[in-house]
Amino acid sequence: MRPEEEPHVTKYRTYVLVWVGLVILTGMTLSVAGMELGGWTILIALGIAGTKSGLVLNYFMHLRSERPFIFSVIIPLVMAVFLVFILLTFSDLAFRSGVK
Amino acid sequence: MDEAKAFVFEEARDDTGAKLGMWLFILSELLLFGGMFILYSAYRYKNPVDFHHGSRELEVLLGTFNTIILLTSSLSMAASISALQRGQRKLSMVLLMATMALGLLFLVNKGFEWGTRIEHGIYPNSPSLLTRAKGEILFFGLYYVMTGLHGLHVLVGVCIIFGMLKLIAKGKINQMRFVPLENAGLYWHLVDIIWIFLYPLFYLIA
Numbered sequence: 001m002r003p004e005e006e007p008h009v010t011k012y013r014t015y016v017l018v019w020v021g022l023v024i025l026t027g028m029t030l031s032v033a034g035m036e037l038g039g040w041t042i043l044i045a046l047g048i049a050g051t052k053s054g055l056v057l058n059y060f061m062h063l064r065s066e067r068p069f070i071f072s073v074i075i076p077l078v079m080a081v082f083l084v085f086i087l088l089t090f091s092d093l094a095f096r097s098g099v100k
Numbered sequence: 101m102d103e104a105k106a107f108v109f110e111e112a113r114d115d116t117g118a119k120l121g122m123w124l125f126i127l128s129e130l131l132l133f134g135g136m137f138i139l140y141s142a143y144r145y146k147n148p149v150d151f152h153h154g155s156r157e158l159e160v161l162l163g164t165f166n167t168i169i170l171l172t173s174s175l176s177m178a179a180s181i182s183a184l185q186r187g188q189r190k191l192s193m194v195l196l197m198a199t200m201a202l203g204l205l206f207l208v209n210k211g212f213e214w215g216t217r218i219e220h221g222i223y224p225n226s227p228s229l230l231t232r233a234k235g236e237i238l239f240f241g242l243y244y245v246m247t248g249l250h251g252l253h254v255l256v257g258v259c260i261i262f263g264m265l266k267l268i269a270k271g272k273i274n275q276m277r278f279v280p281l282e283n284a285g286l287y288w289h290l291v292d293i294i295w296i297f298l299y300p301l302f303y304l305i306a
Binding site: 009016019032033062082090094 | 119123130131137145167168171175177182186282289304305
């Protein structure tokens with residue numbers, strides 16, 4: 001393997017810590033669902049889900065330790081574009097005048 | 101002309117290219133499930149009460165248990181790659197087997213879950229379901245399609261991991277050549293991420 005392609009070997013400890021974080025976040029999602037927060041519940045639940053995905057993407061999927069530019073910038077950028085698609089669709093729905 | 105005398109047969113490899121290929125596939129999968137999530141959002145926006153009622157019929161504990169199962173399987177998957185990178189071949193294989201077992205356990209749970217729903221007469225186009233409110237019909241339609249497609253992805257993932265196990269056993273994937281395993285890992289983590297979003301949207305809106 002060429003020197004610049006030397007893999008970044010993640011420590012087992014890092015993985016276990018990320019897992020603990022994910023389990024805790026799952027618990028948090030569960031408790032938020034039990035609370036009476038109205039419209040905020042789903043937003044918080046999605047926010048927590050987004051955080052969990054971020055953890056999986058960065059640590060389990062190694063985005064954080066990838067050297068080539070394509071992984072560290074382009075792919076998160078493309079995901080941000082998808083997010084915009086979703087947000088735009090939802091904004092459209094939210095401001096419709098109720099005509100079916 | 102010295103180059104002509106020394107033939108070194110190196111495998112033509114492009115690790116970055118291979119990983120990029122898997123990431124592009126992952127992005128296409130995001131489009132696939134993303135489209136369905138948007139559909140869910142639209143219908144939920146229109147039928148908030150019905151979706152709430154539908155969600156109450158799902159068992160939160162089972163869904164939570166399945167979430168933990170997949171999260172743990174991602175841990176064992178990631179750790180198996182680290183193990184292989186360190187040359188710990190046996191550990192890597194054990195961790196992969198654990199990942200497979202957890203994936204299968206997830207599917208078994210899903211089978212029980214669907215089984216109970218179907219026993220209660222709730223399945224796509226069932227007479228009992230069609231008597232319910234429009235929003236509930238939509239909720240369960242989305243439930244079956246999205247968890248079903250996700251379950252199919254889990255099954256494929258288990259098969260892929262099995263394939264990786266065989267390649268490691270043969271030595272074709274090893275400490276010096278592990279990108280195929282990394283790619284299998286990327287696919288598996290994608291499956292996990294999709295469930296991370298499915299879980300709150302179907303089980304926790306009660």
